[in-house]
Amino acid sequence: MNIALLLGFSPQLRTVAELLEGAGFHCRVFATGRELIHRVSQERYDMLLLDDALPDLPAMEVVRAVRSARAPDVPIILLAADNSEDKLVDALDAGADDYICRPLNARVLMARITALRRRVTGERLRQGLVVQAGPYQLNSMGRFATLHGERIAMTPKEFDLAMMLFSNVGRVLTSERIQQAIWHHELPPLSRALAGLISRLRKTLHIGVANGIVITVVYAHGYRLDVLEEGIVPRLPRATSRVSLPDRSDC
Template identity: 35%
Template sequence: MRIASVEDDPSQAAQIRQLLEEAGFTCTSFATGSDFLRALRDQVFDLLVIDWQLPDMSGYEVVNWVRQHAGRLPPILFLTSRIDESDIVAGLAVGADDYLAKPVRPAEFVARVRALLRRAYPAVPHDDQLLRQGRYVVDARRRSITLSGAPVELSPREFDLALFLFRNIGRLLSREVIEQAVWGRAMEAGSRTLDTHISRLRIKLEMRPDNGVRLMSVYSHGYRFEEASTLAAGQPDA
């Protein structure tokens, strides 16, 4: 599991990193909120540990940005030296999953991290981790997809969308259902975010009948991801 720590105090950042790495996690430290948000452009983390008081922006702003752009995952644990109830409520209301008062108590800190990870990523049956459809193999645990044995490079969000489609093959999925599942929220009216990601998946995964699948748009509703063999012969792609 990869964890990001956003903490500007060097000694506390080192302590957090040491505790997490000793517990078997990979931890990357960021000294400012802006450094962390830039890293999110091309890095994926399974859990975030965010200090509530940062030099360039508040932890509140960081958590709010993450929830607006990444949805309900990853889980967020915020650390604070301010224990007023109003501050704690504000942090949880904006999207943090748990909080811990400073100074960090090592055993409790690691226990909170493990509890958040268990809740966010519950164990699933092995059969649900490895999906086979047509010429595709989707490995949910390794977050990888192969087509005819060759790996396909996808962004983290593209993989989340592809995994959701493969897990719901044959179902008519509304735009709102897909957006809530993948982004954690419904997009604003007129947003092309979902359509852009769908278009990229069509190209990268070569979604066509000779590979065993077909992704169809359903006017004014959403999408249906189908086994190619279940569709009427000659029906055009959307």
Template identity: 70%
Template sequence: MNIALLMGKSPQLQAVSELLACAGFRYNIFEAGRDLIHSVTQVPYDMLLIGDDLPDIPAIDVVRAVRGARSRDVPIMMLATDASEDRLVDALDAGADDYVCRPLSPRVLMARIAALRRRVTGERLRQGLVVRVGAYQLNGVGRFATLRDERIALTPKAFELAMLLFSNVGRVLPNSRIEQTVWRQELPPLSRALAGLISRLRKTLRLGIENGVTITVVYAHGYRLDVLDEDASPRLPAAGRKITVRRLMGR
């Protein structure tokens, strides 16, 4: 695993480089944000660790530039000193996958790195999938949906939500799991962001009885995608062949 560590002016991040070395990771250290941006266009890093005390440009701008250059290819974890909700939301909106506030114990940091690596690996495996449920189809490459061959554009968060729900037909998905998948963290208890996104997804995909697929709210638990046509089961094409997944209408 090859990691890029953008330390900037923070001497505390020197301990992170020592930790990466002890764990057996290959890594490159950068002090300036522009140097990292230039490097990611030439080196296929497996993960970026970005501090927020940089000498040249804001760390948020580094994240945006990397996402512009490499899209969703490389996972990004910010190692920040500002624990405010506004900075966290700004970082995630810019394209960061995780936001970790310092100081952080070595064990916790390594666990977060491993968790981010597992999550991104799972997303890459799903990117080539086409998930079919009833009259709907989700295209993991183009990241769009179709309803009876009508193409429907989805925002990145809406597509992540749709892919999670459509891949788990009949299963109750806890709010926490959905939030971790879509926002990379659990949202504040009073947040209406998830309910709002569910509502917009229903409207965009025209989910309802008329199209045979519904989203059910399971009070105090989460959400469940239901298929009303008993013959419609989700199918996941993989490696040139189709694998049929049985639909379990669990409650």
């Protein structure tokens, strides 16, 4: 397993490279965020471990740069000093897969690396799946969507959310289930991260009545994706729960 370790100002992380090498991993150490961003587009890594206190760039900017164009699928673990919920949510929203607070425990770090590696391996085994709904197709191999045959680039979280919704047409997916699948934990009660991601997905894929697909907010439950018939927006039975219809801006 080939791991890239981006060191910052934390002296404890200098022992992480020795720990990884001792566990049988090949570890390449980088001193700056710019160096890592440059190399990750040229070399293949199975996982990135990033310090959150870097000499040249904010750690979140490095995560976003890696995700946006260079290595959208590589697992990323952020090693941080701040254990606040806000920092955790910011890291996961930026594209990190896991967030571990210092001081690091060697056994915990290795267990988290192993767990993330196992999860990613399982996801890669399922690659190649193509999901279709209405005029849309989602290609899990390339992690992109097409609308009427035109390719649409997506962020990792947008694609993961789209795959969940498009694979469950007509079914209500609870907010908790979506959060666990996308962020791998439940978000704080007042977090707007999921609602914001839903909004960005609608805009990215041009979801609305015009394209025959709507995402409905199911009050106090979650979200549901529907394929329309002749422009008619389906509703849940009243006995199930109240449903808020899509905003006019979504149509």
